[in-house]
Amino acid sequence: MIDAGSRLKLLDTRELWRFRDLFYHLVWKDVKTRYAQSVLGIGWAVFQPVFTMLVFTVVFGNLAKIDSDGVPYSIFSYSALVPWTYFSAALTGATASLIASSAMVSKVYFPRLVIPLAPVLARLIDFAVALAILFGLMAWYGIAPTVWAAALPFLVLLMMTCAAGLGLWLTPLAAQYRDVKYAMSFVIQMLMYAAPVVYPTSAVPESYRLFYAVNPMVGVIEGFRSALLGTIPMPLDLIAVGSVSALVILLTGLVYFRRTELYFADVV
Amino acid sequence: MRKGSIRIRGLSKRYRIGVFDDRPETLLGAASDLVMRPLRNLKRLRSLTRFGDGDSGDSTIWALKDISLDIHPGEVVGVIGHNGAGKTTLLKILSQITHPTRGRVELDGRVSSLLEVGTGFHPELTGRENVYLNGVILGMRKREVDRKFDAIVDFSGIRKFIDTPVKRYSSGMRVRLAFSVSAHLEPEILLIDEVLSVGDAQFQRKCLGKMDEARHSGRTILFVSHQMAMVTALCDRVILLDRGQVQMDGTSEEAVFRYLGASSSTGTTWVTLGAEDHGDDGSGRLSLRRWAVEDAQLGLGTEVRCGHRCAFHVEYEAPESSEGLEQLSIAMTIKDLLGTPLLTASTHLVGADFQTAPRRGIVKLELEQLPLIPGTYRVHLWTSVQGVAAAIARDAGQLEVLPGDPLGTGRLPRAAAHGVFLLSNYSWSISESLDTELPQSAGSS
Numbered sequence: 001m002i003d004a005g006s007r008l009k010l011l012d013t014r015e016l017w018r019f020r021d022l023f024y025h026l027v028w029k030d031v032k033t034r035y036a037q038s039v040l041g042i043g044w045a046v047f048q049p050v051f052t053m054l055v056f057t058v059v060f061g062n063l064a065k066i067d068s069d070g071v072p073y074s075i076f077s078y079s080a081l082v083p084w085t086y087f088s089a090a091l092t093g094a095t096a097s098l099i100a101s102s103a104m105v106s107k108v109y110f111p112r113l114v115i116p117l118a119p120v121l122a123r124l125i126d127f128a129v130a131l132a133i134l135f136g137l138m139a140w141y142g143i144a145p146t147v148w149a150a151a152l153p154f155l156v157l158l159m160m161t162c163a164a165g166l167g168l169w170l171t172p173l174a175a176q177y178r179d180v181k182y183a184m185s186f187v188i189q190m191l192m193y194a195a196p197v198v199y200p201t202s203a204v205p206e207s208y209r210l211f212y213a214v215n216p217m218v219g220v221i222e223g224f225r226s227a228l229l230g231t232i233p234m235p236l237d238l239i240a241v242g243s244v245s246a247l248v249i250l251l252t253g254l255v256y257f258r259r260t261e262l263y264f265a266d267v268v
Numbered sequence: 269m270r271k272g273s274i275r276i277r278g279l280s281k282r283y284r285i286g287v288f289d290d291r292p293e294t295l296l297g298a299a300s301d302l303v304m305r306p307l308r309n310l311k312r313l314r315s316l317t318r319f320g321d322g323d324s325g326d327s328t329i330w331a332l333k334d335i336s337l338d339i340h341p342g343e344v345v346g347v348i349g350h351n352g353a354g355k356t357t358l359l360k361i362l363s364q365i366t367h368p369t370r371g372r373v374e375l376d377g378r379v380s381s382l383l384e385v386g387t388g389f390h391p392e393l394t395g396r397e398n399v400y401l402n403g404v405i406l407g408m409r410k411r412e413v414d415r416k417f418d419a420i421v422d423f424s425g426i427r428k429f430i431d432t433p434v435k436r437y438s439s440g441m442r443v444r445l446a447f448s449v450s451a452h453l454e455p456e457i458l459l460i461d462e463v464l465s466v467g468d469a470q471f472q473r474k475c476l477g478k479m480d481e482a483r484h485s486g487r488t489i490l491f492v493s494h495q496m497a498m499v500t501a502l503c504d505r506v507i508l509l510d511r512g513q514v515q516m517d518g519t520s521e522e523a524v525f526r527y528l529g530a531s532s533s534t535g536t537t538w539v540t541l542g543a544e545d546h547g548d549d550g551s552g553r554l555s556l557r558r559w560a561v562e563d564a565q566l567g568l569g570t571e572v573r574c575g576h577r578c579a580f581h582v583e584y585e586a587p588e589s590s591e592g593l594e595q596l597s598i599a600m601t602i603k604d605l606l607g608t609p610l611l612t613a614s615t616h617l618v619g620a621d622f623q624t625a626p627r628r629g630i631v632k633l634e635l636e637q638l639p640l641i642p643g644t645y646r647v648h649l650w651t652s653v654q655g656v657a658a659a660i661a662r663d664a665g666q667l668e669v670l671p672g673d674p675l676g677t678g679r680l681p682r683a684a685a686h687g688v689f690l691l692s693n694y695s696w697s698i699s700e701s702l703d704t705e706l707p708q709s710a711g712s713s
Contacts, residue, residue: 002362002368004371019404021404022404024410025400025405029393029397029401032397033390037392104405107365108405109381110407177313263366
């Protein structure tokens with residue numbers, strides 16, 4: 001049933017379920033081909049955050065002497081880089097996904113949602129590898145995780161919601177306006193400074209903090225540090241604000257995506 | 269509604285077509301253009317998906333305009349028309365790739381489309397992995413691919429390379445593997461767009477066989493093609509589209525004749541032989557200009573109906589210095605697409621050379637009936653003057669043989685099974701014992 005005037009359901013779960021094999025295969029293809037014909041292979045998932053950490057430690061930790069909430073600066077920044085690297089890779093992947101699969105989109109029908117969501121899921125592999133390194137670093141520095149570590153799955157979910165929501169907004173925009181593609185690396189870099197990656201949230205004035213937490217990655221990053229390094233008490237207020245804003249981004253993104261997906265084949 | 273039926277009501281689709289930008293001519297103009305351009309670009313890009321009521325006619329185009337059709341379960345329907353008639357747009361809307369501007373479609377049953385094979389093939393993955401990926405993209409379940417995997421690989425004929433990354437495949441191998449995946453879909457409604465023209469001759473035959481199989485299994489098939497011989501051979505019903513509208517909806521013969529009639533009134537009906545193929549052998553004694561075939565119903569062109577009366581016309585010319593030609597000999601050989609000669613008509617072989625011929629003229633060869641089964645053939649022309657070979661056109665162009673039923677039996681020869689089809693000059697008889705008495709033919713007595 002195709003009707004020019006019909007309003008689409010926000011989420012056609014039955015159809016998505018019917019195409020679950022496709023979703024699984026797209027995720028798998030993404031994982032498998034990401035490091036194809038490279039020497040380091042999955043090693044890149046370690047290389048990138050670790051080197052960034054080294055640079056940050058020298059520049060921000062040793063030269064600028066930024067406060068690191070009582071833990072070594074290297075592990076302070078690395079614990080933020082693990083979720084942040086995931087977020088930036090998932091968002092970049094999602095945004096580029098539709099253009100990359102334009103041949104598929106203009107030739108075959110399937111629920112378009114699977115395209116931006118596949119990289120969001122696939123990047124979890126890199127995330128897991130980077131997280132394992134974080135545990136290694138903690139052991140090295142002799143830092144034990146707090147009981148809040150049990151909340152990590154929730155933080156991971158929040159981080160994924162945030163990446164998926166923004167991805168749903170940016171994917172259709174990128175297909176129609178190629179500017180998004182060029183702006184992406186720049187915007188992600190800017191966004192990093194709007195999240196407590198190189199500095200602690202305690203550096204932000206108290207009165208601005210809840211506003212600051214509208215960026216869901218603020219809650220995610222501080223949550224990671226609190227749970228694993230015990231730098232500050234679990235920032236539940238930041239996480240609550242972030243969760244609400246992540247959900248709003250996801251829902252509005254879904255509406256926008258569903259409204260524009262009808263014309264993907266015409267614009268991509 | 270029954271499984272496999274399609275109901276289309278008032279379907280329209282509007283596209284935006286590019287409008288030229290005016291370029292600034294002055295430095296000031298260029299400077300202000302630099303500032304204004306992003307705004308203009310934004311408007312232009314937005315307009316790709318937004319249509320206002322005030323949109324003028326020249327920036328948009330109706331690819332489909334108020335189409336209404338009913339297609340019944342099990343029907344094999346051909347969709348024909350010139351480029352830009354809306355055939356592919358129709359298939360794209362039916363397969364939900366793009367959304368209509370107006371109107372509605374009701375489809376009952378699983379729909380698969382073969383708009384282009386090999387969609388979603390990833391060069392870094394192996395053939396095996398791509399079969400799975402492509403299968404699920406086309407809507408199969410993984411279990412289904414598991415079950416059909418061996419059949420798919422056997423059909424493609426590249427089992428040896430199945431675990432090699434696809435980027436090491438030749439383009440032919442890639443296409444074969446991709447088509448094999450598509451050919452093993454089992455939808456109730458199958459949409460096909462010009463995909464059967466891939467691969468070598470042997471593989472094409474396999475594809476046609478698969479198509480025939482799908483037809484007999486009671487599937488509803490919509491088939492877009494420019495190959496009229498194939499359309500008439502496969503489809504019971506044909507829809508002729510013209511500028512987004514249904515111009516005709518009828519039996520395949522009627523629609524194809526209408527379409528060919530329409531195309532021959534606009535296009536050239538003769539096949540003109542260019543300098544490289546009119547076969548001037550250098551002696552300059554003769555050159556072949558053009559040829560055409562005449563069919564009572566189709567007129568002059570490159571199409572004839574199987575088994576019907578037809579005439580070939582070949583125009584030649586000798587240089588102005590010569591006044592006329594002596595002992596002109598001409599032969600026409602029809603070859604299949606592989607270049608195997610199938611039949612020859614020759615003035616030389618039957619001792620009927622033209623003793624004298626004008627400096628320029630048109631040779632006509634009349635055939636009581638053309639014994640070729642429907643398909644595409646190539647024409648080869650050969651001439652000699654006074655026993656010395658003159659112009660030779662080894663590949664003078666294609667000849668399309670369409671299905672025909674000259675005897676009115678309603679039984680048509682099939683391309684895959686029947687080779688050359690004898691219509692006359694033979695008789696059948698039956699007796700209890702061997703009958704070896706053959707009447708002496710005139711030549712051997």
